[in-house]
Amino acid sequence: MRFNSFKYLVKQGFKSLWFNRVNAFASLCIVTVSLLMVGVSMLLSINITKMIGSIESRNEVIVMITDGTPDNNVTLLGQQLNENENIFEVNFYSKEDAWLDMQTEMTEEEKSLFQFIDENPLPDAYRVRVSDISELDKTVAEISALNSVDLVKAPNDFASVLTSIRNVSAILFSAVTLALIIVCFVIISNTTRTSVYARRKEINIMRYVGATKAFVEIPFFVEGMVIGILSSAIAFGLTWLTYTEVYKMLSADFQTWSIFGISGIISWNDIALYTGIAYLVCGSLLSAVGSVWATRKHLNV
Amino acid sequence: MVELRNVSYTYPNGQKALDHVNLKLNDGEFAFVVGNSGAGKSTLIKLLLKELTATEGEVYVNGYNLNKIKKRKIPHLRRTIGVVFQDFRLIPNLTVYDNIAFALRVIDAPQKYIRTRVPYVISLVGLTSKAKSYPSDLSGGEQQRVALARALVNDPKLIIADEPTGNVDPARSYEIVDLLKAINECGTTVLMVTHQHELIRYFGGRIININTGSVVFDEVIGGADEIQ
Numbered sequence: 001m002r003f004n005s006f007k008y009l010v011k012q013g014f015k016s017l018w019f020n021r022v023n024a025f026a027s028l029c030i031v032t033v034s035l036l037m038v039g040v041s042m043l044l045s046i047n048i049t050k051m052i053g054s055i056e057s058r059n060e061v062i063v064m065i066t067d068g069t070p071d072n073n074v075t076l077l078g079q080q081l082n083e084n085e086n087i088f089e090v091n092f093y094s095k096e097d098a099w100l101d102m103q104t105e106m107t108e109e110e111k112s113l114f115q116f117i118d119e120n121p122l123p124d125a126y127r128v129r130v131s132d133i134s135e136l137d138k139t140v141a142e143i144s145a146l147n148s149v150d151l152v153k154a155p156n157d158f159a160s161v162l163t164s165i166r167n168v169s170a171i172l173f174s175a176v177t178l179a180l181i182i183v184c185f186v187i188i189s190n191t192t193r194t195s196v197y198a199r200r201k202e203i204n205i206m207r208y209v210g211a212t213k214a215f216v217e218i219p220f221f222v223e224g225m226v227i228g229i230l231s232s233a234i235a236f237g238l239t240w241l242t243y244t245e246v247y248k249m250l251s252a253d254f255q256t257w258s259i260f261g262i263s264g265i266i267s268w269n270d271i272a273l274y275t276g277i278a279y280l281v282c283g284s285l286l287s288a289v290g291s292v293w294a295t296r297k298h299l300n301v
Numbered sequence: 302m303v304e305l306r307n308v309s310y311t312y313p314n315g316q317k318a319l320d321h322v323n324l325k326l327n328d329g330e331f332a333f334v335v336g337n338s339g340a341g342k343s344t345l346i347k348l349l350l351k352e353l354t355a356t357e358g359e360v361y362v363n364g365y366n367l368n369k370i371k372k373r374k375i376p377h378l379r380r381t382i383g384v385v386f387q388d389f390r391l392i393p394n395l396t397v398y399d400n401i402a403f404a405l406r407v408i409d410a411p412q413k414y415i416r417t418r419v420p421y422v423i424s425l426v427g428l429t430s431k432a433k434s435y436p437s438d439l440s441g442g443e444q445q446r447v448a449l450a451r452a453l454v455n456d457p458k459l460i461i462a463d464e465p466t467g468n469v470d471p472a473r474s475y476e477i478v479d480l481l482k483a484i485n486e487c488g489t490t491v492l493m494v495t496h497q498h499e500l501i502r503y504f505g506g507r508i509i510n511i512n513t514g515s516v517v518f519d520e521v522i523g524g525a526d527e528i529q
Contacts, residue, residue, distance in 0.1 A: 005409045202392055208350070209455065210380035211407035213373075 001214075009215065013222025020195045024227060027191040031231040032238075034180040034187075035283055039239050039275060045173040047265045052133075052166050059133060059155060062093075063126040063143055066150040073148045074124060080146050081128055086139045089129040098122040123150060134163040181286065188227065188290030189297075192220050196298045203299065213299075220295045221288065228287025232279040239275060244268050302328050303349060303459065303492065308358035309514075310344050318344035320514040321358070326492060328458070331485040333501050334494045336511035342494050345511065346463055349492075350382065351375050363458045380408055383452025383460040383489075387467035389444045391436040397423065397447050398432045404451045418454060426450045426480060442473030449480060453489075460484060462493040466500065478504055 017024050063081065065074055074092075081090045099120045103111065130139055136159040143152050196203065199219075206216050250265060303326040310319040318341045326332055336342050347353040348360050351367050360367040363381040370378060391400050398419055405415045423432050426446040436444055445465055452460055462481060466474035478493070478500055485491045495501065501508060505524020510517050 002409055002411065004412045005406065008406055201390065205390055205392065205403070206407050208379060208384045208390075209404040209407055209451070210376040210378075212376045215407055215409070 005215075006218075009218040010222050013219040013226065016195055016199060016219050017223045017226055020191070020198055020223070023191055023194050024223070027187045028227050028231055028234075030187045031184050031227060031283065031287070032234045034184045035231055035235040035279055036238055038177050038180045038282065039235055039279060041173050041176040042278065043239070043243065043271070043275070045169050046271070048169045049166060050266055052162050055133075055162060059130060059136075059159070061128050061130060061136075061140065061143070062153040063128060063149055064151040064153070065124045065126070066148050067123055069124070069148040077146060077148050078126060081126055081143065084139060084142060086130050086132055086135050087128045088131045091127045093125045093127050095120050095122045095124045098125065133159040134166075181282075184283075184286045185290045185293075188224050188287045189294035191227065192224055192291040192294035193298050195220060195223055196295060216299060217292065217295045220291050224287040224291025225284055228283040228285075229280065231287075232283030235283070236276050236279045239279075240268065240272065302326065302361065302363065303490065304359075304361040305345075305348075305355075306359045306361075308348065308355045308360055310341075310348060310353060311356050318514055319348070319355075322511075322514070322516055324509065324516060324519070326490060328490055329485070329488050330507065331482065331491045332493070332507040332509055333504075334492060334509045334511060335496070335498070335501065340511045341514040342511055343463070344514075346461055346494065349459075349461060350384065351378055376408075380455055381458045383455060383457035385445070385448050385452050385460065385462040385465045387464040389436070389441075389448045389468070391444060391447055391451075393436055396433050396435055397428060397439070397450075400436070400447055401451045401454050404454050408455065422450045422454045425453065440473070441469045442476060445469050445473075445477055446480065449477070449484075453484060457489065459490045459492065462491065464494055464496060466495065466497055471499075474500060475503065 063077075065077065069077075078090055078092060081087055099122050102122065103114075106114070128143075130136055136154055136156060140152050140154045140156070143149060203216055247265060247268060303324070305322050305324040308319055308322045308324075309317070311317045322341075322345070334342055334345065344353065348355055348367070349362055351362075351370060355368065362378060365374070365378045365381075367378070392403065395403060401422060402415050402419045405418065410418075420429070420432070423429055426449055428443060428446055428450070431439060431443060436447065439447065445468070449462075449465070452462075460481065465481070466477050469477060474497060481491050481493060482504065501522075501524075503525045505522050507519070507521045509519050
């Protein structure tokens with residue numbers, strides 16, 4: 001195709017957009033809102049996953065060692081724990097340290113109960129951290145099966161709650177995204193359909209004078225793409241404004257959250273590029289597919 | 302060249318529009334197609350433009366076998382045919398020049414060619430002074446001449462005129478047919494569908510009469526203009 005013809009077709013696409021402006025504006029708004037909702041649910045999901053990840057990494061499993069285990073067996077157990085794929089950190093916690101920590105945490109009344117005990121009653125232990133909390137039960141079973149392990153203390157209930165939150169958020173995110181993608185697709189194809197209807201006389205003439213299918217379709221494709229790209233840009237701008245405001249509002253609470261092991265939300269700078277690309281790809285892809293689909297369906301060239 | 306060999310067409314609702322039609326139009330011929338409403342004239346045109354495919358028989362237009370033509374080749378077939386309609390079918394928001402140039406733009410013609418070809422065709426139909434006017438500023442006859450120029454601009458081998466004088470006042474009708482005759486004299490095959498028997502009587506030539514889907518008359522008659 002000649003450059004001049006391409007330029008002509010792109011111009012026709014813009015002209016058609018202007019001619020069809022009320023409808024185009026309505027689709028622009030709906031596509032923007034849909035993209036915005038997909039974006040918000042995506043950002044929520046990313047943040048929830050990150051928060052859960054930060055809680056996971058702070059989760060400790062205490063592996064208590066059988067009293068009287070020889071030192072070389074304790075070292076061997078440490079090596080075996082290190083070899084476990086789901087464990088990323090192993091620290092030895094001696095019975096002496098445990099006893100000291102316990103005494104500092106005790107009230108005077110509690111201390112009085114222990115004053116007649118000469119011998120340290122606590123066992124040696126390993127404190128380990130797991131990478132994937134959803135695999136916690138399996139990891140605990142593997143640790144329990146090792147020699148010299150007396151008892152394994154793990155926050156199993158908490159782990160299952162976190163895993164469910166993560167799963168539910170992933171399902172919600174996927175469902176919302178899918179529903180909104182369908183909405184965007186329908187809206188874009190409906191705009192194209194209206195545009196095809198508005199230009200039906202012209203299209204009819206184009207057919208009679210021997211225009212190829214691509215020639216007839218390009219202006220509609222341009223129209224759809226412009227709506228898609230503009231919607232992506234607006235959705236990106238709105239997300240930027242809202243996200244930075246929410247970030248500012250919540251940053252005061254981050255310190256409180258960190259006590260519970262929850263990290264703060266991701267800063268805008270870290271995700272701006274990905275969000276922009278996601279909006280652009282999503283918006284333009286949807287509009288391109290939507291307009292081509294509608295043109296093929298309603299145009300009998 | 303146009304050839305229909307034993308062509309029948311039945312619409313999906315069962316209505317038979319053409320019934321075993323045999324017709325041949327040689328290169329450079331001029332023929333009038335007449336017939337009552339519903340006789341099958343429009344179906345014939347649709348078959349020639351490959352809007353419909355014959356349910357039986359074979360259709361050949363300008364070297365294309367329309368029963369076997371690939372979908373992507375249809376635009377190329379249509380570039381060899383110029384079509385003129387009763388209702389002109391001009392784009393209202395384009396000037397005379399742009400309406401004609403439109404036919405070249407959509408077939409990806411070079412800009413340089415458009416700039417020389419369009420004014421030439423406008424001069425052929427005698428509308429040079431109206432090149433910048435919009436269709437709404439023109440009379441019916443002038444609009445039809447623009448439509449004719451648009452059909453001509455691709456230099457087609459065949460012109461199909463579907464009642465081109467139907468919306469034109471009687472005096473101007475003769476001008477339109479005169480124009481078609483002049484185009485035909487330059488070697489373009491012309492097939493003109495009409496209801497106006499006075500035009501046929503005046504110009505004469507080959508007359509194809511279609512009645513209830515069949516060709517009932519196909520003869521050459523002398524016209525009044527020849528007698529004069």
